[in-house]
Amino acid sequence: MNQDLSAPAPHAAVDASRHLIGLQEMPRARMEALLDRAQHFADGHDERRALAGVAVCTLFFEPSTRTRLSFQLAAQRLGADVLSFDASTSSTSKGETACDTLKTIEAMGVRGFIVRHKDDGAVAGLAAEAGEGTCLINAGDGRSAHPTQGLLDMLTLRQAKGADFSRLKVLIVGDVKHSRVARSDLHALRTLGTGEGRSIEIRVCGPQALLPDDDTLHGCAVSQDFDAALEGVDAVMMLRLQRERMEDGLVASLEDYHRDYGLTLARLARADADAVVLHPGPMNRGVEITDAVADGPQSLVLRQVANGVAVRMAVLESLLKG
Amino acid sequence: MNQDLSAPAPHAAVDASRHLIGLQEMPRARMEALLDRAQHFADGHDERRALAGVAVCTLFFEPSTRTRLSFQLAAQRLGADVLSFDASTSSTSKGETACDTLKTIEAMGVRGFIVRHKDDGAVAGLAAEAGEGTCLINAGDGRSAHPTQGLLDMLTLRQAKGADFSRLKVLIVGDVKHSRVARSDLHALRTLGTGEGRSIEIRVCGPQALLPDDDTLHGCAVSQDFDAALEGVDAVMMLRLQRERMEDGLVASLEDYHRDYGLTLARLARADADAVVLHPGPMNRGVEITDAVADGPQSLVLRQVANGVAVRMAVLESLLKG
Amino acid sequence: MNQDLSAPAPHAAVDASRHLIGLQEMPRARMEALLDRAQHFADGHDERRALAGVAVCTLFFEPSTRTRLSFQLAAQRLGADVLSFDASTSSTSKGETACDTLKTIEAMGVRGFIVRHKDDGAVAGLAAEAGEGTCLINAGDGRSAHPTQGLLDMLTLRQAKGADFSRLKVLIVGDVKHSRVARSDLHALRTLGTGEGRSIEIRVCGPQALLPDDDTLHGCAVSQDFDAALEGVDAVMMLRLQRERMEDGLVASLEDYHRDYGLTLARLARADADAVVLHPGPMNRGVEITDAVADGPQSLVLRQVANGVAVRMAVLESLLKG
Numbered sequence: 027m028n029q030d031l032s033a034p035a036p037h038a039a040v041d042a043s044r045h046l047i048g049l050q051e052m053p054r055a056r057m058e059a060l061l062d063r064a065q066h067f068a069d070g071h072d073e074r075r076a077l078a079g080v081a082v083c084t085l086f087f088e089p090s091t092r093t094r095l096s097f098q099l100a101a102q103r104l105g106a107d108v109l110s111f112d113a114s115t116s117s118t119s120k121g122e123t124a125c126d127t128l129k130t131i132e133a134m135g136v137r138g139f140i141v142r143h144k145d146d147g148a149v150a151g152l153a154a155e156a157g158e159g160t161c162l163i164n165a166g167d168g169r170s171a172h173p174t175q176g177l178l179d180m181l182t183l184r185q186a187k188g189a190d191f192s193r194l195k196v197l198i199v200g201d202v203k204h205s206r207v208a209r210s211d212l213h214a215l216r217t218l219g220t221g222e223g224r225s226i227e228i229r230v231c232g233p234q235a236l237l238p239d240d241d242t243l244h245g246c247a248v249s250q251d252f253d254a255a256l257e258g259v260d261a262v263m264m265l266r267l268q269r270e271r272m273e274d275g276l277v278a279s280l281e282d283y284h285r286d287y288g289l290t291l292a293r294l295a296r297a298d299a300d301a302v303v304l305h306p307g308p309m310n311r312g313v314e315i316t317d318a319v320a321d322g323p324q325s326l327v328l329r330q331v332a333n334g335v336a337v338r339m340a341v342l343e344s345l346l347k348g
Numbered sequence: 349m350n351q352d353l354s355a356p357a358p359h360a361a362v363d364a365s366r367h368l369i370g371l372q373e374m375p376r377a378r379m380e381a382l383l384d385r386a387q388h389f390a391d392g393h394d395e396r397r398a399l400a401g402v403a404v405c406t407l408f409f410e411p412s413t414r415t416r417l418s419f420q421l422a423a424q425r426l427g428a429d430v431l432s433f434d435a436s437t438s439s440t441s442k443g444e445t446a447c448d449t450l451k452t453i454e455a456m457g458v459r460g461f462i463v464r465h466k467d468d469g470a471v472a473g474l475a476a477e478a479g480e481g482t483c484l485i486n487a488g489d490g491r492s493a494h495p496t497q498g499l500l501d502m503l504t505l506r507q508a509k510g511a512d513f514s515r516l517k518v519l520i521v522g523d524v525k526h527s528r529v530a531r532s533d534l535h536a537l538r539t540l541g542t543g544e545g546r547s548i549e550i551r552v553c554g555p556q557a558l559l560p561d562d563d564t565l566h567g568c569a570v571s572q573d574f575d576a577a578l579e580g581v582d583a584v585m586m587l588r589l590q591r592e593r594m595e596d597g598l599v600a601s602l603e604d605y606h607r608d609y610g611l612t613l614a615r616l617a618r619a620d621a622d623a624v625v626l627h628p629g630p631m632n633r634g635v636e637i638t639d640a641v642a643d644g645p646q647s648l649v650l651r652q653v654a655n656g657v658a659v660r661m662a663v664l665e666s667l668l669k670g
Numbered sequence: 671m672n673q674d675l676s677a678p679a680p681h682a683a684v685d686a687s688r689h690l691i692g693l694q695e696m697p698r699a700r701m702e703a704l705l706d707r708a709q710h711f712a713d714g715h716d717e718r719r720a721l722a723g724v725a726v727c728t729l730f731f732e733p734s735t736r737t738r739l740s741f742q743l744a745a746q747r748l749g750a751d752v753l754s755f756d757a758s759t760s761s762t763s764k765g766e767t768a769c770d771t772l773k774t775i776e777a778m779g780v781r782g783f784i785v786r787h788k789d790d791g792a793v794a795g796l797a798a799e800a801g802e803g804t805c806l807i808n809a810g811d812g813r814s815a816h817p818t819q820g821l822l823d824m825l826t827l828r829q830a831k832g833a834d835f836s837r838l839k840v841l842i843v844g845d846v847k848h849s850r851v852a853r854s855d856l857h858a859l860r861t862l863g864t865g866e867g868r869s870i871e872i873r874v875c876g877p878q879a880l881l882p883d884d885d886t887l888h889g890c891a892v893s894q895d896f897d898a899a900l901e902g903v904d905a906v907m908m909l910r911l912q913r914e915r916m917e918d919g920l921v922a923s924l925e926d927y928h929r930d931y932g933l934t935l936a937r938l939a940r941a942d943a944d945a946v947v948l949h950p951g952p953m954n955r956g957v958e959i960t961d962a963v964a965d966g967p968q969s970l971v972l973r974q975v976a977n978g979v980a981v982r983m984a985v986l987e988s989l990l991k992g
Contacts, residue, residue, distance in 0.1 A: 072723060079394060081421060092774060095753055099725060099778050102751045107424045109417055122630040130414060130629060133653035134421050307774060308766040331777035401716060403743060429746045431739055444952040452736060452951060455975035456743050 045153045045162045046341055048171035049213040057217055058189075060340045061181050067103070068181070068336035076347050077106035082138035083131050086165070087113045087124060090142055092307065093165050096331070097140045100338035106346070109136065124148065125155050132160050138346045139163065146170040161345040163338075169204050175306055176210030178337040180218060182330045183261055186302045191215065192224040195298075197255050199287060200265030200314055201236040202243070207306045208265055209242060216245070231255040232265075232287060235276040252287050256296040264289055264305040267314050280313050291318045302326050367475045367484045368663055370493035371535040379539055380511075382662045383503050389425070390503070390658035398669050399428035404460035405453055408487070409435045409446060412464055414629065415487050418653070419462045422660035428668070431458065446470065447477050454482050460668045461485065468492040483667040485660075491526050497628055498532030500659040502540060504652045505583055508624045513537065514546040517620075519577050521609060522587030522636055523558040524565070529628045530587055531564060538567070553577040554587075554609060557598040574609050578618040586611055586627040589636050602635050613640045624648050689797045689806045690985055692815035693857040701861055702833075704984045705825050711747070712825070712980035720991050721750035726782035727775050730809070731757045731768060734786055736951065737809050740975070741784045741818075744982035750990070753780065768792065769799050776804050782990045783807065790814040805989040807982075813848050819950055820854030822981040824862060826974045827905055830946045835859065836868040839942075841899050843931060844909030844958055845880040846887070851950045852909055853886060860889070875899040876909075876931060879920040896931050900940040908933055908949040911958050924957050935962045946970050 042051050049057070067073075082101050084094045094110065101108045113127060122130075128139065139162045141149045146168030153162040166172040187194060196215060202208040212228065219226025230237065230246045237248065249255045256262065271277045289303065303325045309315050319325060364373050371379070389395075404423050406416045416432065423430045435449060444452075450461065461484045463471045468490030475484040488494040509516055518537060524530040534550065541548025551569045552559065559570065571577045578584065593599045611625065625647045631637055641647060686695050693701070711717075726745050728738050733756065745752045757771060766774075772783065783806045785793045790812030797806040810816040831838055840859060846852040856872065863870025873891045874881065881892065893899045900906065915921045933947065947969045953959055963969060 074723075079396075079425075081424070083417075091755060095727075095755065095775060096778055098753060099751070099780070102725070103723075107421070109420060111413060111417065123633070126630060126633075129650060130653050131417060133650040134418055134657050135654065136421070308770060311767070311770075328773060328777040331774050332779065335778050401718075401747075403746070405739075429743070431742060433735060433739065445955075448952060448955075451972060452975050453739060455972040456740055456979050457976065458743070 040150050040153045044160075044345065045156075045164075046173050046345065047150045047153060047162070047164050049173045049176045049210050049217070050171075052173075052213075052217065054217050057177070057180070057214065060177060060337070060344060061184060063343070064177070064181050064333065064336040064340040065185075066336075067339040068185075068333055072103045073339070073343065074103070074105040076343050077101065077104040079107070080105075080138065080346055081107040081109060081134075081136045082140065082342065082346070083109040083111055083136045084140045084165070085111050085113060085128065085131065086142040087148070088142050088144045088166070089114045090166065093142065094140075096334045097163075097165065097338050097342075100335050100342055101138075103335070103339055104342055106138070106342070124152060128152050128156065132157055137161065138342060140165045142166045144168060163341060163345065166206055169206050170209060172206040172210050172306075174334065174338050174341060175207050176214040177341070178330055178333040179207075179211050179263065179304055179306075180214045181333045181337055182304060182326050183302070185329070185333075186326060187260055190221060191219040191226050192221040193226075194219070194261065195227040195229065195259040196261045196263060197229040197231060197259040197297075198246075198263045198265065199231045199252065199255075199289070201267055201271060202230055202232055202265065203236045203238045204268065204271070205265050208263075211263060212242065212246070229255050229259065233277065233283075236271065253293060253296060256293055259297045260301055262289060262294070262297060262301060262303050264303065264314050266306060266308065267310055280310075284313050288313060289315045289319050291316065291322065294319055294324065304330055307331065362472050362475045366482075366667065367478075367486075368495050368667065369472045369475060369484070369486045371495045371498045371532050371539070372493075374495075374535075374539065376539050379499070379502070379536065382499060382659070382666060383506060385665070386499070386503050386655065386658040386662040387507075389661040390507075390655055394425045395661075395665065396425070396427040398665050399423065399426040401429070402427075402460065402668055403429040403431060403456075403458045404462065404664065404668070405431040405433055405458045406462045406487070407433050407435060407450065407453065408464040409470070410464050410466045410488070411436045412488065415464065416462075418656045419485075419487065419660050419664075422657050422664055423460075425657070425661055426664055428460070428664070446474060450474050450478065454479055459483065460664060462487045464488045466490060485663060485667065488528055491528050492531060494528040494532050494628075496656065496660050496663060497529050498536040499663070500652055500655040501529075501533050501585065501626055501628075502536045503655045503659055504626060504648050505624075507651070507655075508648060509582055512543060513541040513548050514543040515548075516541070516583065517549040517551065517581040518583045518585060519551040519553060519581045519619075520568075520585045520587065521553045521574065521577075521611070523589055523593060524552055524554055524587065525558045525560045526590065526593070527587050530585075533585060534564065534568070551577050551581065555599065555605075558593065575615060575618060578615055581619045582623055584611060584616070584619060584623060584625050586625065586636050588628060588630065589632055602632075606635050610635060611637045611641050613638065613644065616641055616646065626652055629653065684794050684797045688804075688989065689800075689808075690817050690989065691794045691797060691806070691808050693817045693820045693854050693861070694815075696817075696857075696861065698861050701821070701824070701858065704821060704981070704988060705828060707987070708821070708825050708977065708980040708984040709829075710980075711983040712977055716747045717983075717987065718747070718749040720987050721745065721748040723751070724749075724782065724990055725751040725753060725778075725780045726784065726986065726990070727753040727755055727780045728784045728809070729755050729757060729772065729775070730785070731787040731792070732810070733758045734810065737786065738784075740978045741807075741809065741982050741986075744979050744986055745782075747979070747983055748986055750782070750986070768796060772796050772800065776801055781805065782986060784809045786810045788812060807985060807989065810850055813850050814853060816850040816854050818978065818982050818985060819851050820858040821985070822974055822977040823851075823855050823907065823948055823950075824858045825977045825981055826948060826970050827946075829973070829977075830970060831904055834865060835863040835870050836865040837870075838863070838905065839871040839873065839903045840905045840907060841873040841875060841903040841941075842890075842907045842909065843875045843896065843899075843933070845911055845915060846874055846876055846909065847880045847882045848912065848915070849909050852907075855907060856886065856890070873899050873903065877921065877927075880915065897937060897940060900937055903941045904945055906933060906938070906941060906945060906947050908947065908958050910950060910952065911954055924954075928957050932957060933959045933963050935960065935966065938963055938968065948974055951975065
């Protein structure tokens with residue numbers, strides 16, 4: 027089972043209207059409806075009866091307290107019963123397969139699962155095994171997808187720049203190769219970024235060793251020159267540098283990375299005067315981003331976090347209500 | 349204190365109507381009333397006001413995420429406030445005795461405790477120390493008892509085979525010696541298995557080293573020949589093989605165990621054509637049970653899990669309501 | 671950031687009406703109002719609508735299951751949504767500063783934080799960074815303060831000895847030097863202990879190496895002679911002996927400590943006949959206190975635990991309601 031899960035999953039087998047596995051196949055109308063509803067929740071509305079009596083469980087095979095808390099708050103504001111299963115530390119898994127764990131908790135009456143897994147395609151694989159009436163939400167799998175992060179980034183961009191993304195220049199910076207956030211952002215930007223004959227301009231910048239060599243970046247303007255790539259952009263989407271890239275030998279040192287790809291106020295001045303800065307967190311302050319930028323007026327980092335709860339409410343409600 | 353807890357507990361000191369320590373002394377009428385009520389909950393009914401304002405706490409001195417989740421869901425569906433104390437990892441216990449931990453949380457206003465402990469009799473020992481108005485539910489202690497597992501197994505059998513157990517042939521297979529599940533099942537089967545002059549036929553099968561040498565098996569037909577023991581039975585209750593039995597030298601290898609005591613489709617064909625298969629989970633697939641049996645039409649494994657929540661609702665309501 | 675937090679915090683920068691950092695600056699009227707309200711909750715009243723829709727989060731950078739459970743129960747009885755972030759074990763902190771963790775969860779919509787930290791002044795430092803509308807409650811920082819413990823000790827004393835503390839003789843025993851509990855108790859006793867020209871008599875007793883050499887004990891009668899210090903006191907407030915004091919070489923052995931500063935029934939007989947005994951728990955039975963005292967009729971240890979929930983309800987309601 028575990029071997030099967032690490033292989034790319036047969037997405038076709040998964041009902042995209044029942045689960046949220048990725049943003050690649052999500053129609054634009056559905057994405058915009060989710061963002062509209064999320065904006066309603068971001069405006070402070072609760073729906074305490076929406077999921078009353080519905081049990082949801084965070085099922086994390088890879089730890090992430092921030093994402094777990096965000097989903098828990100979202101589920102609570104919808105009135106759901108919320109459970110947590112930390113499969114990364116549970117000594118009860120006792121060699122049980124991920125699928126048996128899912129089916130066991132499902133049998134207890136849990137209808138919604140928020141799943142994080144270190145393997146690409148693992149959540150789709152589990153969704154294919156889930157019973158009817160069960161919904162899975164991918165809270166991040168391998169380097170594949172983190173769809174609620176993608177949606178919250180879109181909501182944040184929309185609040186700052188309006189709903190027409192086709193006029194925007196957006197720059198994604200850093201370790202795109204290993205980033206599920208970048209992949210989900212790219213899918214969403216492409217989906218929302220066309221209109222009236224125009225198309226969003228997506229630039230990608232990072233060290234060659236941290237850029238994907240498959241078709242992930244098709245249509246993007248790729249560069250290793252951060253200063254040049256910043257010229258005139260409307261939004262800079264920074265990625266977190268994982269420390270293990272140093273161990274992998276893909277990055278020489280944090281100092282080198284900061285010199286070449288760290289976002290400073292001086293660099294940010296090259297972007298459009300109204301440019302906004304996003305980061306999925308947690309930030310490596312002084313590495314990919316300086317304090318002055320992270321805490322500055324152009325930073326939307328905390329707005330992203332706030333929007334995360336709203337987007338997850340919209341997703342949970344959409345999949346589990348009624 | 350800890351020494352006292354590991355000794356057999358003075359059951360007589362514990363009020364069986366206030367706590368659920370084991371099934372040995374439970375009268376048949378009470379057992380059937382609990383199963384009737386559990387069936388009501390299994391049919392999908394909630395009682396969100398039954399335990400409103402009542403706080404219950406899972407107090408696990410030995411980890412078990414599955415059992416904890418099942419009790420949490422049960423308590424939530426009854427409207428209780430649910431807390432969790434993982435005494436197996438808590439660094440706050442700081443040498444505190446189990447009894448002090450219990451009495452401290454009790455003083456906070458918690459009325460129901462769901463207790464798991466590695467030592468035989470530990471839960472009865474704690475119940476004897478608990479204040480009036482406090483209820484303890486044994487969620488598994490040592491090799492002694494796991495009463496809610498016993499009850500959920502009975503509910504599952506009853507759904508499959510009807511309420512008259514006196515006509516049944518039931519086979520329990522595996523490491524009965526170290527199994528609290530088997531002990532609780534044996535008590536419940538004997539309690540429910542007599543009627544109209546007939547008596548249930550209980551067979552037990554497993555390697556000699558894993559069978560108890562006390563009076564646990566009185567009245568059972570004991571055998572080391574799995575194939576023969578399966579002949580014509582109505583239900584096969586498989587037990588989990590703990591990996592530490594290999595380290596203890598009680599089992600030569602997983603392969604040997606599977607060859608002699610693994611339930612395969614071929615073996616299951618010796619049972620009655622309508623025979624059902626139970627397993628308390630988590631399953632060692634390929635060891636005591638094959639995938640084909642575990643996931644086959646005769647398997648009630650997931651039904652057991654579902655019934656677990658219903659049975660725990662019935663127990664919590666019975667002890668804590670009003 | 672972490673360095674800043676370990677320095678003494680600029681208390682002046684923190685709005686004492688919005689947060690609860692310590693008891694040093696709390697006016698007597700506010701302290702008494704909190705105790706009055708806590709008594710109401712201790713009498714068994716809930717306010718399930720008081721914090722409906724309000725999210726609070728325990729944010730513990732140092733583990734403490736007892737204190738966390740007490741705050742969780744208090745928040746549940748006020749109807750709040752309760753989250754838990756165990757920063758001491760979270761692998762997601764990933765080098766994130768305590769301040770970024772706070773601001774991230776704050777951005778999710780959490781309004782109340784119950785914070786424990788090993789560094790003096792850490793909670794005040796975080797409170798200074800928190801946004802408007804966010805309340806921090808210090809659940810213990812370094813050796814500085816544990817204000818809800820101080821308040822629950824006062825409520826317990828008041829129930830036993832009446833509201834006029836000015837006539838009392840109170841003895842604090844043990845490792846005052848490293849105790850945040852003792853510091854909060856001292857502030858509260860001084861605040862509540864004056865009236866009608868009289869003043870409470872506070873005695874402090876412990877080995878010289880465990881007594882503070884700053885102005886913590888100003889106005890207290892300090893002694894190394896436990897037997898003499900006990901003469902005629904109305905209340906004995908025992909402190910927990912941390913095992914690491916032996917490693918630090920500040921205490922020779924548990925046996926020595928028990929001989930000199932362990933509270934036995936024989937010693938307690940020197941106190942007033944109606945004297946009461948308090949201990950913040952968890953107790954080292956046989957070290958600073960014997961079983962006979964801990965479980966005897968003069969012990970208020972479990973009453974303290976019960977009052978802890980009531981005091982925390984009063985504090986949470988006061989800071990977060992409306």
